[in-house]
Amino acid sequence: MGDLDPRALRALMRAMPKAELHLHLDGSLRIDTALDIAASRRVAAPRTFAEMRAALVAPDQVADQAELLLAFDLPIALMQDAEALERIAADLVEDKAGDRVRYAEIRWAPLLHVDRGLTGRRIVEAVARGAFGAAHRSGIEVRLIATLLRSHAPEANLTFIRDLEAGGIPDGLVAVDLAGQEAAFPDPQLHGDAIRLARSIGLHVTLHAGEWGxxxxxxxALALDPERIAHGPLAIEDPDLVRELVERGTWLDLCPTSNTQARIVPTLADHPLARLLRAGVRVTLSTDDLTVSDISLSDEYERAVTQIGVTVPELWAMDLAALDAAFCDEPTRARLRAAFVGWGAGIPELGAAAPETGG
Known part of the structure; x- marks a missing residue:
């Protein structure tokens, strides 16, 4: 931590403008909102704050990926109408703004929210209304990522992308993702047609990989040529793969607390974030799930320093680098970077600002 005592470090992490690229909407519900929606929609769910919190926050460590994914069952049940989706998206943007996150990419799987008749497009539009309305009020930048699931039929994912192509990509939707159980559905190439079509109509590509698998x-995942990998910490197991990531310039959007919670690594001290960073891999830092992991991005930054061993200058450079990795337009990137660098000027603990590298 250098000359920063714990209190000063915490204050610096909270004050720092931040960019977050790996953030799931359905893992980030406010407890009060969940209670309200459950009551108004008559969804079978806990009725007290403590019980709802216990249902939405996963254990400190789970047995496997399947157990962790159970924490999403109730949120998804609550997110089956446009009003609920809009409200939950607005809540998350407001919560991120309160944590000094100035740029956030929010992802979720639209095809998990069709139980009450919403189409994929209407689901995207509802989330966009909530997210961008709150972003305008809060003064932050937000972009959206539609997640496809490994467990869904490849044709269903392809149809969703075809519908986006036919009707035009909704404003603010910038990328597609592929997520889900790697062990049960190990071959991402099954969804290659959907990924390739998404890229051809102008969407960026990020893929979940390298957790349990x-x-x-x-x-x-690299065979599908993603710009970014969501997670990927276990790439550290293969030195040749690490070199390939460096050569390709592929980003890893890492979430250490979530990885520890999922038993991908035993403790935060074992997380390979610092080793990957120092090996030259392009990495960013995110929470994964605000509620499921019960953590803010400021907390994640602080733990990276105190428990993983990242230095404060390395953390600041990583924060700035997230803007380079962001799926936003160049004027937005330049404006955000200027604001970040301007904030950091004159704070000696941060070291020199990272050079601008572009998108």
């Missing part, structure tokens, strides 16, 4: 899953 290890380094081999990162290699499989």
């Amino acid at each position: 290890g380094a081999a899953q990162v290699r499989r």
Whole structure:
């Protein structure tokens, strides 16, 4: 931590303008909002704050990926109408603004929210209304990522992308993702047609890989040529893969607390964030799920320093680098970077600002 005592470090992390690229909407519900929606929609759910919190926050460590994904069942049940989606998206943007996150990319799987008849497009539009309305009020930048699921039929994912192509990409939707159980559905190439079509109509591509599936899953994901990998910490198991990530310039959007919670690494001290960073891999830092992991991005930044061993200048450079990785337009990137660098000027603990590298 250098000359910063714990209190000063915490204050610096909270004051720092931040960019977050790996953030799931359905893992980030406010407890009060969940209670309200459950009551008004008559969804079978806990009725007290403590009980709802226990249902939405996953254990400190789970047995496997399937157990962790159970924490999303109730949120998804609550997110089946446009009003609920809009409200939950607005809540999350407001919560991020309160944590000094100045740029956020929010992802979720639209096809999980069709139980009451909403189309994929209407689902995207509802989330966009909530997110961008709150962003305008809060003064932050937000972009959206539509997640496809490994467990869904490839044709269903392809149809969703075709519908986006036919009707035009909704404003603010900038990318597609592929997520879900790597062990049960190990071959991302099954969804290659949807990914390739998404890219051809102008969407960026990020893929979940390298959690439970290890380094081999990162290699499989790279065959689809993503710009970013969501997670990917176990790439560290394969030195050749690490070199390939460096050569390709592929970003890893890492979430150490979530990875520890999921038993991908035993403790935060074991997380390979610092090793990947110092090996030259392009990495960013995110929470994954605000509520499921019960953590803010400021907390995640602080833990990276105090428990993983990242230095404060490394953390600041990583924060700035997230703007380079962001799926936003160049004027927005330049404006945000100027604001970030301007804030950091004159704070000696941050070291020199990272050079601008573009998108």
